[in-house]
Amino acid sequence: MNVVETRDLTKQYGTVRALDGVSLTVPEGSVFGFLGPNGAGKTTMLRILLGLAPPTAGSASIFNRDTSTERDAIHARVGFLPDVPGFYPWMTGAEFMRFAGSLFAIPEPQLSQRTDALLDMAGLAGNRNPVGGYSRGMKQRLGIAQALINAPDLLILDEPTSALDPLGRADVLQMIASLRGRTTVLFSSHLLGDVERVCDQVAVLDRGRLVVQGTVDELRRSHGGSTTVRIAVTDGIGALVAAVEAEPWCVRHTPVPHDGQATDVVVNDLDAARQALPGLLARLGLGLRRFDELEVSLEDVFVGLVGVGR
Numbered sequence: 623m624n625v626v627e628t629r630d631l632t633k634q635y636g637t638v639r640a641l642d643g644v645s646l647t648v649p650e651g652s653v654f655g656f657l658g659p660n661g662a663g664k665t666t667m668l669r670i671l672l673g674l675a676p677p678t679a680g681s682a683s684i685f686n687r688d689t690s691t692e693r694d695a696i697h698a699r700v701g702f703l704p705d706v707p708g709f710y711p712w713m714t715g716a717e718f719m720r721f722a723g724s725l726f727a728i729p730e731p732q733l734s735q736r737t738d739a740l741l742d743m744a745g746l747a748g749n750r751n752p753v754g755g756y757s758r759g760m761k762q763r764l765g766i767a768q769a770l771i772n773a774p775d776l777l778i779l780d781e782p783t784s785a786l787d788p789l790g791r792a793d794v795l796q797m798i799a800s801l802r803g804r805t806t807v808l809f810s811s812h813l814l815g816d817v818e819r820v821c822d823q824v825a826v827l828d829r830g831r832l833v834v835q836g837t838v839d840e841l842r843r844s845h846g847g848s849t850t851v852r853i854a855v856t857d858g859i860g861a862l863v864a865a866v867e868a869e870p871w872c873v874r875h876t877p878v879p880h881d882g883q884a885t886d887v888v889v890n891d892l893d894a895a896r897q898a899l900p901g902l903l904a905r906l907g908l909g910l911r912r913f914d915e916l917e918v919s920l921e922d923v924f925v926g927l928v929g930v931g932r
């Protein structure tokens with residue numbers, strides 16, 4: 623069953639077409655990543671799904687109910703965390719959860735039980751400090767916990783990791799992953815790495831258009847399975863680049879800004895590159911400073927998907 627379904631969804635703001643004929647489906651039970659660069663139309667899509675903005679044309683439904691006419695019925699089964707969530711800084715996490723629960727008129731003892739279980743899941747059980755003193759990561763985890771207070775069948779999160787440092791992101795992603803099988807999760811992001819880590823389904827939006835929808839594996843295959851590695855040496859990068867260029871696994875290479883002894887190499891066979899590199903370095907008498915796989919950027923995916931640079 624599909625939890626979310628849009629057909630030819632279009633949203634026009636004056637001369638800006640924020641969404642342009644988007645048809646997508648979110649299957650029940652999936653952790654669904656909604657990817658796109660800034661301005662792609664992600665927030666607009668989520669606002670329409672939540673019934674906060676009407677579509678200009680086309681339709682959107684959640685649980686087979688139209689989002690513009692059956693908002694209340696939908697809201698009872700949906701949890702939402704906006705990109706910039708608001709908190710009352712003087713409340714503790716537990717007080718905030720109880721406040722969120724009161725908006726849904728959740729009775730006792732259910733409210734207390736849910737509050738305890740969700741704070742535990744968010745790693746915030748027993749924390750009696752006011753929310754104002756929380757780190758961004760803690761606030762985001764509390765935000766997800768409060769969005770789950772009504773035990774929703776669908777959880778919608780707008781850019782839940784974008785303002786966080788790597789550790790905070792990892793915690794939030796782990797929390798999202800732990801929901802798999804319990805509730806359908808739809809979250810927007812411009813960070814492909816985050817989506818790759820937890821999502822099983824992905825849709826890519828670019829300038830209001832749906833570029834692709836499919837599984838994460840399908841998306842990876844669609845950009846040719848190539849990886850970018852950053853190689854840095856102590857000295858002699860020119861010799862290394864010349865040697866790498868002659869290797870069958872090297873697709874192309876580009877210098878690294880602000881580091882004269884490093885190069886980014888797009889490789890079509892990471893294992894082969896890993897095996898060959900120590901031999902090349904030894905032959906040339908070079909010292910290795912760094913060998914890192916870089917996150918595939920959204921731009922790389924777009925190049926693979928639409929065949930042109932941006």
Ligand SMILES: Nc1ncnc2c1ncn2[C@@H]1O[C@H](COP(=O)(O)OP(=O)(O)OP(=O)(O)O)[C@@H](O)[C@H]1O
Nearest residue numbers: 635638639640658659660661662663664665666667
């Ligand atoms: N209320 C509005 N009035 C006018 N234009 C808008 C409005 N909301 C969004 N837009 C425009 O629609 C386009 C899509 O914006 P949207 O916020 O949906 O993108 P996004 O993918 O969520 O980007 P971001 O990650 O920057 O929030 C942008 O060009 C934006 O300027």
